[in-house]
Amino acid sequence: HPLIHSDRGFQYTSRAFKRKLDTAELTQSMSRVGRCIDNGPMESFFGTLKCEKYYLHxxxxxxxxSTAINEYIHFYNYEGYQKR
Incomplete structure (x- = not known):
């Protein structure tokens, strides 16, 4: 099953959200308690996505x-400059 990763916000720990994940056949993953750095790379990516794509159009x-986001993800992964 595809994986969805989130922090431990109340909206992600609710039974209603868990039922939606089960219905969509998604596996849930959450950051460890008190370890906000666990999701750091994705937080950075989403910040870049919003600044370079979402807020500009x-x-x-x-x-x-959805199309714009998918195109940006491809650009980010295969064409964009990334420090490593």
Whole structure:
């Protein structure tokens, strides 16, 4: 099953959210208690995504936004400059 990783915010630990994950056949992963650094790379990526893509354009439909995000993920992974 695909994996969804989050922090331990109340919205991610609720029974309702767990049921939605089960329905969608997603496996849940959460950062350790008191270890916000566990999700640091993804927090950094989402900050970059928002600054370089999301805030620079108004999307008229969800599909348009979804396409833009998928294109950006491809760019980020295969073409963008990344410090390693």
């Amino acid at each position: 108004k999307y008229k439909t969800f599909e348009e936004l």
